[in-house]
Amino acid sequence: xxxxxxxxxxxxxxxxxxxxxxAPVALILALLLHLSLSSxxxxxxxxxxxxxxxxxxxxxxxxxxSTKNPVRTVNENFLSLQLDPSIIHDGWLDFLSSKRLxxxxxxxxxxxxRFGGKRTDFLQFQNLRNLAKSxxxxxxxxxxxxxxxxxxxxxxALDKQKGCKIAQHPDVMLELQxxxxxxxxxxxxxxxxxxxxxNLVLTEPNNYRTMRGRAVNGSQLGKxxxxxxxxLQPIRIYSRASLYGxxxxxxxxxxxxxxxxxxxxxxxxxxxxxxxxxxxxGRVVKVMDFLKTRLLDTLSDQIRKIQKxxxxxxxxxxxxLEGVVTTSVxxxxxxxxxxxxxxxxxxxxxxxxxxxxxxxIRHSFFDHGYNHLVDQNFNPLPDYWLSLLYKRLIGPxxxxxxxxxxxxxxxxxxxxRDKLRIYAHCTNHHNxxxxxxxxxxxxxxxxxxxxxxxxxxxxxxxxxxxxxxxxYGQEGLKSKSVQLNGQPLVMVDDxxxxxxxxxxxxxxxxxxxxxxxxxxxxxxxxxxxACRYR
Numbered sequence: 276x277x278x279x280x281x282x283x284x285x286x287x288x289x290x291x292x293x294x295x296x297x298a299p300v301a302l303i304l305a306l307l308l309h310l311s312l313s314s315x316x317x318x319x320x321x322x323x324x325x326x327x328x329x330x331x332x333x334x335x336x337x338x339x340x341s342t343k344n345p346v347r348t349v350n351e352n353f354l355s356l357q358l359d360p361s362i363i364h365d366g367w368l369d370f371l372s373s374k375r376l377x378x379x380x381x382x383x384x385x386x387x388x389r390f391g392g393k394r395t396d397f398l399q400f401q402n403l404r405n406l407a408k409s410x411x412x413x414x415x416x417x418x419x420x421x422x423x424x425x426x427x428x429x430x431x432a433l434d435k436q437k438g439c440k441i442a443q444h445p446d447v448m449l450e451l452q453x454x455x456x457x458x459x460x461x462x463x464x465x466x467x468x469x470x471x472x473x474n475l476v477l478t479e480p481n482n483y484r485t486m487r488g489r490a491v492n493g494s495q496l497g498k499x500x501x502x503x504x505x506x507l508q509p510i511r512i513y514s515r516a517s518l519y520g521x522x523x524x525x526x527x528x529x530x531x532x533x534x535x536x537x538x539x540x541x542x543x544x545x546x547x548x549x550x551x552x553x554x555x556x557g558r559v560v561k562v563m564d565f566l567k568t569r570l571l572d573t574l575s576d577q578i579r580k581i582q583k584x585x586x587x588x589x590x591x592x593x594x595x596l597e598g599v600v601t602t603s604v605x606x607x608x609x610x611x612x613x614x615x616x617x618x619x620x621x622x623x624x625x626x627x628x629x630x631x632x633x634x635x636i637r638h639s640f641f642d643h644g645y646n647h648l649v650d651q652n653f654n655p656l657p658d659y660w661l662s663l664l665y666k667r668l669i670g671p672x673x674x675x676x677x678x679x680x681x682x683x684x685x686x687x688x689x690x691x692r693d694k695l696r697i698y699a700h701c702t703n704h705h706n707x708x709x710x711x712x713x714x715x716x717x718x719x720x721x722x723x724x725x726x727x728x729x730x731x732x733x734x735x736x737x738x739x740x741x742x743x744x745x746x747y748g749q750e751g752l753k754s755k756s757v758q759l760n761g762q763p764l765v766m767v768d769d770x771x772x773x774x775x776x777x778x779x780x781x782x783x784x785x786x787x788x789x790x791x792x793x794x795x796x797x798x799x800x801x802x803x804x805a806c807r808y809r
Contacts, residue, residue: 335785336680339732340699340714342803345672350593350633354624354665355387356380356640356648357598375653375770376641382663382772383648389597389636493536496521500541517546522597524551526580534584542589547633549597550581554619562752565601565615566721566791568694571622578630593633599623600638600646611645613753614657614746621661621793622719625698628673637662650755657746657757660764661793664742667775668715668795672701672805676716677732694721695788697728701806702797709740712802717795720788728786734798739786740777743794752791 362371370376491499500520507513521537523530538548554570564570585592601611601619610616620637627635637658641649648659655663676699695718702713714734720726730737746754747763757764760778767773777797780786786796 334680336678336695336726336728337731338697338716338728339677339730339734340716340803341675341677342714342733342801342805345701345805346675347628347631347673349628349631349671349673351671352385352387353628353634353671354383354662355389355634355636356383357389357391357636357638358641359639360390362641373653375766376649378766378770378772379649379653379655379659380640383640383659383666387634387636391598493521493533493538494540496533497537497540497542497544500537500544504544518544519547519549519595519597520545522549522551525553526550526577531580531584534581535587538584538588542585542592545592547593547595548581548585548589549595550577551598551638552577552596553600555601560610562610562613562615565610565618565752568721571619571626571696574623574626575630578627578632582630594631595634595636596623596627596632597634597636598638599635609645609753609755612647612650612656612658613750613755614757615752617657617661617744617793618719618721620658621665621717622696624665624669625696625717625719628671628700629698654755655764655766656755657744660757660759661744663772664744664759664775664795665717666703667706668703668742668797669717670701670703670715670806674699674701674714674803674805679731695719695726696721701803704806704809709797709799711808712800712804712806714798714801714803714806715795716798717793718786718788719793720790723790725790726788728788730783730786730798733801733803736783737801738782738799739780739784740797740799741780741786741794742775742777742796743789743792745789745792 500518504518507516507518520541521534523534526534534548534550542548552574554573555564581594585594601616624635637648639647641647647656648662649655676697678697697716697718699714699716702709702711702715704711718728730739741760743760745758745761746752747756747758748754759775762776764773788794
C-alpha cells in the first residue's frame with residue numbers, strides 16, 4: 276500500500292485550458308490512470324514512462340484507493356506503548372499518577388502497555404514478606420495483595436512528605452517531577468554510555484532473564500516457553516494469559532537461526548511472535564539522516580525475513596514489533612525527540628500495517644533516553660502528536676493505493692528511491708466526526724519541493740479534511756514543537772488535550788503537499804464498502 280515516487284513540475288490545474296502541445300500528455304496520463312486502476316491491488320508502484328517533452332520539474336499525481344476490500348486488517352491496539360523499568364530504579368513510579376501524564380496516556384488508548392526494556396535484565400524478584408502467613412506457599416493473590424499494599428503505603432508516604440494529595444495538585448507534582456528530572460539526568464546518561472547497570476530488587480510479579488550471561492539456543496528457549504506456559508495454566512489469574520516471544524533483535528544470520536529453532540519447537544505455544552527494531556546503531560547522526568529513504572526501508576527487509584521463518588512453521592501466526600526506536604543507547608538528544616524523527620515513526624506505522632504486522636509497541640512512552648513520546652517535564656513531543664493524530668483518524672483496515680504519474684528516468688548505476696509515501700486506511704470508526712465509509716490518507720513528502728496530488732476514481736470530487744503537521748519555531752526539523760494546520764499544538768491550561776481541528780479543503784481541489792512534511796487527509800463520504808462495517 277506504499278507508493279514511493281519522485282516526479283517533475285506540476286501541470287496546469289483542471290480549470291484552465293491546456294495548451295495544444297499538452298494534449299498528448301493528457302492522453303498519456305489518462306491511459307496511465309486506467310492501467311494503474313485496473314492493475315492488481317498488490318502493484319502499488321507508478322508505471323515507469325519516459326518524461327514528456329515540455330514538462331519540467333513537477334507533474335500532477337493521480338491517486339485512487341481500492342474501496343471494496345481491505346488488503347490487511349491489523350489489531351485495534353495496533354499502536355501500543357512501552358514503559359521502561361528504569362522508572363522504578365530512577366524513582367519515577369510515583370509520578371505515573373500525575374493527572375497530566377494520565378491524560379496524555381489516555382489520548383493514545385486503546386493500546387497494550389508493555390513493561391520492559393534493557394533494565395528488565397537487571398530486575399530480581401524477591402518476596403520480603405512473612406511467607407508463613409500464606410498456606411502452601413505464596414500464591415499470585417498473595418503477591419497482588421502485597422503490591423496493592425505497596426501502592427497504598429507509597430501514596431501515604433508522599434502525602435506525609437508534602438502534606439497533601441500530590442496527585443490532585445498538579446503544581447506540587449510538577450515541582451517534584453522537575454526536581455527528580457534534574458537529579459536523574461546525569462545518572463541516566465552515565466549508565467547509558469558506560470553500559471553498566473546496577474541490580475534492582477522488585478517485590479511484585481515479573482518476568483526477567485534468569486539465564487543472563489549464558490547462551491541459549493532457539494530450541495532450548497522454545498522448551499523454556501513451553502514449560503512457562505505449563506506453569507501458568509494452573510494459576511487462576513494466568514490460566515488465560517497470552518504469551519509472546521521470543522523478542523529477538525535485528526534478524527541477522529545468527530538471530531534468524533535462533534528464531535528458526537524457537538519456532539520449530541514453540542511456534543504454537545506463543546500467541547504472537549515478537550522482535551525489536553532499531554534504525555540507527557548509536558553512531559553520530561545528523562538531522563538529514565532521518566530523511567534518507569534507504570534508512571526508512573531497512574525495516575522492510577527485516578519484516579520479510581521474520582515473516583519467512585514464521586510462515587514456514589506457523590502460517591498466519593500474528594507478528595508484533597515489540598519495541599521500536601530510532602537510535603540505540605537511549606536515542607540522540609535534539610534529534611530522536613524532534614520533528615525530523617517523525618518521518619521514521621510515521622513510515623514505520625504505515626509500512627508495518629501494510630505488511631500485516633499486527634501490533635507495534637513504541638519504546639518508550641515516558642522517561643527513557645530521547646526516544647520517548649513525553650519528556651521529563653511531562654511535555655508531549657512531536658512523535659506524541661503524530662501518534663495522537665494516528666489514533667484519532669486511522670482505523671485497522673488497510674486499503675490499497677493506486678497512483679499514476681510521470682517518473683524520472685533512472686540514471687545508469689543509480690537507484691531512484693521513493694520520497695513520496697502514501698498510505699490509506701479506513702477512517703477510525705470511533706471518530707464520530709466522520710461517517711463510516713470515509714477514508715484517511717497519510718502522506719510523507721521527503722522531497723524538497725511541494726507535490727500536487729489529484730484525487731481520482733472513487734475519491735474524485737470528495738470533501739477533504741487536512742491535518743498537516745509541521746515543525747513550529749526557529750529550529751526547523753530539529754524543533755520539539757509542532758503546529759497543526761498553522762496552529763501550535765500545546766496542552767490546554769487545565770491540563771487537557773487540545774482540539775485537533777482540520778482544515779476543510781474544497782471538493783475536487785488538488786492536494787498540495789509542502790516539502791519535507793507529513794500529514795493526514797480524511798476523504799469524507801466515500802461510502803467505501805470496506806469501511807462501512809467493523
